Amino acid sequence: MYSDYDHSHLALAVDLFAGVGGLDLPARELGLAAIGIEQSPDACATRRAAGLQTIEGDVRHYGPADFPHPTVLLGGPPCQPFSAAGTGAGRRALGDIVALAHRLSERQPVARHGRTDVGDLIRLVLEPLRWVLEAQDGGRPFEAIVLEQVPAVLPVWQTYAAILRAEGYSAVAGVVRAEEYGVPQTRKRAVLIARRTGTAALPAPSHRPYAKGTPRTAGDPALLPWTAMGDVLPDRGPFTVVSNYGTGGDPAKRGRRTSAEPSATVTGKISRVRVLADDGAESRFTWAEAGTLQSFPPDHPWSGRDIGQQIGNAVPPRLGAALLTAAIHRA
Known part of the structure; x- marks a missing residue:
């Protein structure tokens, strides 16, 4: 069939x-x-x-x-x-x-x-x-x-x-x-x-659970601390993520997360996210890095087109x- x-x-x-x-x-x-x-x-x-x-x-x-x-x-x-x-x-x-x-x-x-x-x-x-x-x-x-x-x-x-x-x-x-x-x-x-x-x-x-401004060491001692972006992307060094997601184009509403925090929700627009290094250099996440933030293996074989959408739609x-x-x- x-x-x-x-x-x-x-x-x-x-x-x-x-x-x-x-x-x-x-x-x-x-x-x-x-x-x-x-x-x-x-x-x-x-x-x-x-x-x-x-x-x-x-x-x-x-x-x-x-x-x-x-x-x-x-x-x-x-x-x-x-x-x-x-x-x-x-x-x-x-x-x-x-x-x-x-x-x-x-x-x-x-x-x-x-x-x-x-x-x-x-x-x-x-x-x-x-x-x-x-x-x-x-x-x-x-x-x-x-x-x-x-x-x-x-x-x-x-x-x-x-x-x-x-x-x-x-x-x-x-x-x-x-x-x-x-x-x-x-x-x-x-x-x-x-x-x-x-x-x-x-x-x-x-x-x-993650809460803005709450140390990862706070909370139930029986649970592990939440995982930060820097934990899974150590080769990038310290960085800040700037996202336009949900801002309606208003720069004042741009979300910011540091590498010492978890990522915000990864969506199909992950390629638009700006990644700022401590020295001011700006880049974008690679597909391997974006997939890693979704907890896929770093070597996951992303193929075809619209890879950002594939990653954002994934469980x-x-x-x-x-x-x-x-x-x-x-x-």
């Missing part, structure tokens, strides 16, 4: 909207082979260069019947309609999405393509629930589920959690902070974790590892 599926019988997880592999890399480290469905040719080029099983295609063209072996479902639907940097169309449509989710849970027909009020890109957030319910009805329910998105999608994940509990899962939804899991970046994500057996729970933080692998561990550990 599609050539990239030749070895999918080896996969134990299927990753919807898989991107460059922020969930699949830690899955592999945990011994959980994953196959990812991703529509972007550029993200697929990076995935293949990293040795990740990949299907280049639209998740709406597939379903759990095409993947009889995986027992874990992963997914991070496109965030653009819901993110603060986007148009806000997804945030305005949250009520409609929740209503459509309930229709799906009642096994009522729901159009796979949008109307003017709930467009195609927004409607993609329903796909993981469709997969879960089809697997359930097919007699091969997923044993564990991990979904992530921007914080604005939390009401959808909370709705999914309630639906999944009615389907026999233990499920939890909430917002996590990437720096609390060792990522050298402050990035909040809404996540859902569900399990068929045991009790679902969000991963316990391993690191302290930080260190966060992904924490979510996966919480979802599949024995409890």
Whole structure:
């Protein structure tokens, strides 16, 4: 049916909207082979260069019947309609999405393509629930589920959690902070974790939360200090990052972080960020450095075009590892 599926019988997880592999890399480290469905040719080029099983295609063209072996479902639907940097169309449509989710849970027909009020890109957030319910009805329910998105999608994940509990899962939804899991970046994500057996729970933080002006030594002594940019980019020496993100062009609102702090959220506009050395020299992050701030390996084989967007759209692998561990550990 599609050539990239030749070895999918080896996969134990299927990753919807898989991107460059922020969930699949830690899955592999945990011994959980994953196959990812991703529509972007550029993200697929990076995935293949990293040795990740990949299907280049639209998740709406597939379903759990095409993947009889995986027992874990992963997914991070496109965030653009819901993110603060986007148009806000997804945030305005949250009520409609929740209503459509309930229709799906009642096994009522729901159009796979949008109307003017709930467009195609927004409607993609329903796909993981469709997969879960089809697997359930097919007699091969997923044993564990991990979904992530921007914080604005939390009401959808909370709705999914309630639906999944009615389907026999233990499920939890909430917002996590990437720096609390060792990522050298402050990035909040809404996540859902569900399990068929045991009790679902969000991963316990391993690191302290970052707060502007608070020393990294402050806080719970049982937790590690948050990771700074300088910890993972030591060869740059001390530097300051100046970002226009969220400023609306107002220079007075430009965000500044030093190398002794975590990065602000890495977005697809990472190439616009100015990096100022202590001697005044100005540069930009390399793709390897930007990926490192997302907790990818420094030698990750970024390929194709729009690499900044690939990096900005990715799940930080260190966060992904924490979510996966919480979802599949024995409890």
